[in-house]
Amino acid sequence: MNKPLILVVEDDPSVRNLIVTTLKANEYNFVTAESGEEGASQAATHNPDIILLDLGLPDIDGVEVIKQVRGWAITPIIVISARSDDSDKIDALDAGADDYLTKPFSVEELLARIRATQRRLAYMNSASSSSVFENGGLKIDYAAGCVYLDGEELHLTSIEYKLLCLLAQNVGKVLTHKFITANVWGSSWDNDIASLRVFMATLRKKLESADSERQYIQTHIGVGYRMVRL
Amino acid sequence: MNKPLILVVEDDPSVRNLIVTTLKANEYNFVTAESGEEGASQAATHNPDIILLDLGLPDIDGVEVIKQVRGWAITPIIVISARSDDSDKIDALDAGADDYLTKPFSVEELLARIRATQRRLAYMNSASSSSVFENGGLKIDYAAGCVYLDGEELHLTSIEYKLLCLLAQNVGKVLTHKFITANVWGSSWDNDIASLRVFMATLRKKLESADSERQYIQTHIGVGYRMVRL
DNA sequence: GCAAATCTTTATAAAATCTTAACGTCGCCG
DNA sequence: CGGCGACGTTAAGATTTTATAAAGATTTGC
Numbered sequence: 001m002n003k004p005l006i007l008v009v010e011d012d013p014s015v016r017n018l019i020v021t022t023l024k025a026n027e028y029n030f031v032t033a034e035s036g037e038e039g040a041s042q043a044a045t046h047n048p049d050i051i052l053l054d055l056g057l058p059d060i061d062g063v064e065v066i067k068q069v070r071g072w073a074i075t076p077i078i079v080i081s082a083r084s085d086d087s088d089k090i091d092a093l094d095a096g097a098d099d100y101l102t103k104p105f106s107v108e109e110l111l112a113r114i115r116a117t118q119r120r121l122a123y124m125n126s127a128s129s130s131s132v133f134e135n136g137g138l139k140i141d142y143a144a145g146c147v148y149l150d151g152e153e154l155h156l157t158s159i160e161y162k163l164l165c166l167l168a169q170n171v172g173k174v175l176t177h178k179f180i181t182a183n184v185w186g187s188s189w190d191n192d193i194a195s196l197r198v199f200m201a202t203l204r205k206k207l208e209s210a211d212s213e214r215q216y217i218q219t220h221i222g223v224g225y226r227m228v229r230l
Numbered sequence: 231m232n233k234p235l236i237l238v239v240e241d242d243p244s245v246r247n248l249i250v251t252t253l254k255a256n257e258y259n260f261v262t263a264e265s266g267e268e269g270a271s272q273a274a275t276h277n278p279d280i281i282l283l284d285l286g287l288p289d290i291d292g293v294e295v296i297k298q299v300r301g302w303a304i305t306p307i308i309v310i311s312a313r314s315d316d317s318d319k320i321d322a323l324d325a326g327a328d329d330y331l332t333k334p335f336s337v338e339e340l341l342a343r344i345r346a347t348q349r350r351l352a353y354m355n356s357a358s359s360s361s362v363f364e365n366g367g368l369k370i371d372y373a374a375g376c377v378y379l380d381g382e383e384l385h386l387t388s389i390e391y392k393l394l395c396l397l398a399q400n401v402g403k404v405l406t407h408k409f410i411t412a413n414v415w416g417s418s419w420d421n422d423i424a425s426l427r428v429f430m431a432t433l434r435k436k437l438e439s440a441d442s443e444r445q446y447i448q449t450h451i452g453v454g455y456r457m458v459r460l
Numbered sequence: 461g462c463a464a465a466t467c468t469t470t471a472t473a474a475a476a477t478c479t480t481a482a483c484g485t486c487g488c489c490g
Numbered sequence: 491c492g493g494c495g496a497c498g499t500t501a502a503g504a505t506t507t508t509a510t511a512a513a514g515a516t517t518t519g520c
Binding site: 461462463464465466467468469470471472473474475476477478479480481482483484485486487488489490 | 491492493494495496497498499500501502503504505506507508509510511512513514515516517518519520
Binding site: 087089099100108109113141146 | 319327338342349353403451456
């Protein structure tokens with residue numbers, strides 16, 4: 001997945017700065033808004049993955065922003081507010097907020113809650129569109145745990161599958177013997193390189209049986225193997 | 231949707247009572263557990279919609295319970311804990327918790343957070359919930375709890391039925407032994423894999439007796455089983 | 461409490477997979 | 491040219507995993 005885009009709606013420049021700095025340091029993309037109106041419009045134009053929303057905005061009330069956004073999107077909204085009354089929390093949550101953090105808050109906690117939200121998002125996406133890898137006629141459906149070659153299902157043993165995934169997840173990169181054996185078997189037992197060669201042979205046979213033109217796996221003598229991007 | 235089932239894992243009887251009374255007053259169904267072990271096994275057997283989890287349990291640490299449950303389920307977990315340190319919150323959230331409430335908490339806020347969680351669940355379910363499943367000559371009527379094969383009703387025992395539903399709800403996906411046993415039986419007791427094999431054999435016999443051509447269930451050696459989409 | 465149905469356990473043969481070792485090829489270098 | 495090292499290929503044996511039957515244990519219905 002790409003870096004998530006986070007919309008920060010906060011009028012206080014110092015708080016906004018704190019949040020933005022934190023996000024930047026953790027490699028999130030972000031856009032900011034300084035008022036409720038601007039927040040709602042930014043949400044519409046940028047379609048962010050997550051919204052961080054302050055309730056005490058200069059123009060419209062934060063709860064109104066939540067309702068407005070919820071009118072057409074289910075983007076997760078994490079409220080960050082100075083109001084710590086129960087009634088404020090309840091109003092915001094019932095309006096459609098997903099989480100509520102009271103100021104002063106710990107940036108670490110904010111990040112953890114963002115991660116939790118992200119996790120849920122990732123699951124929801126994977127349910128509808130399972131993550132697949134494609135390269136030439138090769139297709140790996142990670143969620144289903146199946147591999148297809150030119151549409152035909154390919155039967156792989158569990159080690160072969162792990163090996164192929166490892167290569168696929170590093171397409172174009174040369175992987176050393178040590179790296180591969182360490183990842184497929186537990187520890188890097190030296191003698192496994194012989195096994196690795198055998199598995200590479202069977203994998204190649206399976207991948208290149210249909211069409212001998214294409215070569216998915218390349219060997220780099222003295223170093224390791226590499227899947228080429230077709 | 232039916233009333234959601236909520237699992238309450240809390241050792242302190244007074245707190246447990248407060249929560250349960252609140253849930254009851256708001257027409258939720260619930261089950262309770264007084265320890266981490268019990269909580270994990272209740273989660274497996276009852277498959278609740280939401281889990282409320284205290285971290286300070288008498289046996290295993292709450293974070294361990296989270297990890298255990300997350301091994302096979304994505305059930306939303308709301309942590310309710312006396313520990314208010316940031317690090318505790320972060321650990322719990324990163325282990326897989328969805329929300330974190332510190333004691334003493336307001337029951338109204340708890341209810342609001344449950345509602346927020348429910349809202350998300352409802353959205354996720356609405357995407358993929360129909361009352362009947364069809365695949366090839368196989369038909370499962372979830373509402374009626376009946377299974378048909380080429381129009382003929384098929385008599386299945388309750389475990390066989392659970393197993394078939396699990397496979398059906400994940401058509402095309404390879405399900406690990408651990409995942410299956412955890413979902414059909416309680417926790418993943420190692421020896422259940424032997425039982426699983428026997429049930430798979432009987433299920434297959436029933437499904438493939440009529441027409442030996444079609445193979446609904448595929449075994450992935452060393453991994454698990456998978457229902458193929460026909 | 462009995463009989464039938466269901467579930468669990470155990471045993472064994474068959475199948476699939478993994479490891480190991482042997483042998484052949486290729487390119488390199490003295 | 492011949493030895494050396496790295497790799498590919500093959501096949502046999504060891505190991506693991508699975509299907510299936512059948513017996514014992516448990517639950518359910520009556």
